Amino acid sequence: METHNFSIEFYPPKTPDGVEKLRATRQQLSLLHPKYFSVTFGAGGTTQDGTLSTVLDILAAGEEAAPHLSCVGGSRASIRDILLDFKSHGIKRLVALRGDLPSGYGASGEFRHANDLVEFIRLETGDWFHIEVAAYPEVHPQAKSPQDDMDNFARKVRAGANAAITQYFYNADAYFQFVDAARKLGLDIPIVAGIMPITNYTQLMRFSDMCGAEIPRWVRLKLASYGDDTASIKAFGLDVVTQLCERLLAGGAPGLHFYSMNQAAPTTALWQRLVKA
Numbered sequence: 001m002e003t004h005n006f007s008i009e010f011y012p013p014k015t016p017d018g019v020e021k022l023r024a025t026r027q028q029l030s031l032l033h034p035k036y037f038s039v040t041f042g043a044g045g046t047t048q049d050g051t052l053s054t055v056l057d058i059l060a061a062g063e064e065a066a067p068h069l070s071c072v073g074g075s076r077a078s079i080r081d082i083l084l085d086f087k088s089h090g091i092k093r094l095v096a097l098r099g100d101l102p103s104g105y106g107a108s109g110e111f112r113h114a115n116d117l118v119e120f121i122r123l124e125t126g127d128w129f130h131i132e133v134a135a136y137p138e139v140h141p142q143a144k145s146p147q148d149d150m151d152n153f154a155r156k157v158r159a160g161a162n163a164a165i166t167q168y169f170y171n172a173d174a175y176f177q178f179v180d181a182a183r184k185l186g187l188d189i190p191i192v193a194g195i196m197p198i199t200n201y202t203q204l205m206r207f208s209d210m211c212g213a214e215i216p217r218w219v220r221l222k223l224a225s226y227g228d229d230t231a232s233i234k235a236f237g238l239d240v241v242t243q244l245c246e247r248l249l250a251g252g253a254p255g256l257h258f259y260s261m262n263q264a265a266p267t268t269a270l271w272q273r274l275v276k277a
Contacts, residue, residue, distance in 0.1 A: 005192060005255030010262055011040045012050030021262070026058060028264035032271050036064035038095050056089060066132065067091065070099025071111035076120065079111070083125055093130040095165065096121060115155035122160040133157070135164040135191055137178040138171070141212035150181055157187045164189060165257045168196035168213055170240065172247045190254040195245060197258070197266035198223070198237025242273040
């Protein structure tokens, strides 16, 4: 376990009560000693202020934190200001993404793709930031083809990304095939596997439909068969995701990035299973 890179993702809370709840969650998850916590933003960067305040709270507790930075709808001047703000707070790591346009936003901004953002960050700040980018083992839902998706990933890496975090998935073969394809192109950065704990069937189906993550048929049917039996859903989900993590790590994945959904229990349960393995 010690040789791998583990990280945990939060989303910025929207209320004072949410801030306190997340602080308690983070304190619990800090006991697992992740390498860093990352903090997402809303569509079009709508919660960028909440992202920064959450990151600063994590840094103040002595933990490493990485804000997510979206470029969609942003100007060079606005992104430059955000980068300077990050630097002034001593933030050294960030997750650079194109981001999704909010509803009714229309196409705007000076950056069209994440590789444009990575290139701009390097131009403006040199090697100050450790830059993580996104990877899609099951192909980005908006990509024209798997090859087009891999070409996009290659552009991000060649623009200066240090590492990548994948969208979550439940098919280990998709991850290994993606890594193999990247290596054949000479893309040798660490590709950390994104892990989504299974705790709620309806929520998981909704998220997966949005982001293009495939739920294997046997897993989907088994989850559906439990109906409202939350305990059985969680127990089965823990078994499925633990086995996935074990296979990924045994197969050479450099680490795991847990999508915590601002909850401590699911990630902690997975972690404890993996430590005992």
